[in-house]
Amino acid sequence: MSYNRFNTILRCWHFTEVDISAIGAQRSHKIYPLIHKVVDNFRRLYLPGDVIVVDESMVKFRGKLIILTYNPAKTDRYGMKIYKACTVNSYTWSYQIYSGVSEQLEGLDKPGSTVIQLTEPILNAGRLIVADNYYTSIPLTMYLKEQKTDLCGTLRKNKKYLPKDVKN
Secondary structure, three states: OOHHHHHHHHHHOOOOOOOHHHHOOOOOOOOHHHHHHHHHHHHHHOOOOOEEEEEEEEEEOOOOOOOEEEOOOOOOOEEEEEEEEEEOOOOEEEEEEOOOOOOOOOOOOHHHHHHHHHHHHHOOOOOEEEEOOOOOOHHHHHHHHHOOOEEEEOOOOOOOOOOHHHHO
16 A cells, blocks of 8 residues: 555544534544543443542644644643543543533533543542642532532632632
8 A cells, every 4th residue: 555545544534424513513523432432441441449530631742633732831732632530540540532612511610510521420429539720619519519429629719609718
């Protein structure tokens, strides 16, 4: 097979049918069936302990990619941003690739909705979720408490719904 033929096949390679209506909804809709298959296997093969850590990571990449993000504060400034739910042994139990568009749950901000989407199968089990100040908020804490799940994390002073006596 020639180099040009290989590049043509690689450029047109899809894991799903091309759906014009889905193109505007999710920028990475072509790889979602593959991502869901991998995440389902991660979840099926390992049952996490009592503590789950939610954080983001950047996979370094400088090529052409529609979901490429730029963050000057990170050491890998260009790459794919991935939200991950990990165990304390560093096992990635669940993840989402940031594509610019995310489903927001009612009453929660986007980071809080991301935490719920990553940890939804293990809610109502008395576990502890650890997150940094990007994810931690009062509405998320209240939502997780209703789901019999605890949240531990730092909190920014400028977050919404924070009592005035805590801000000072």
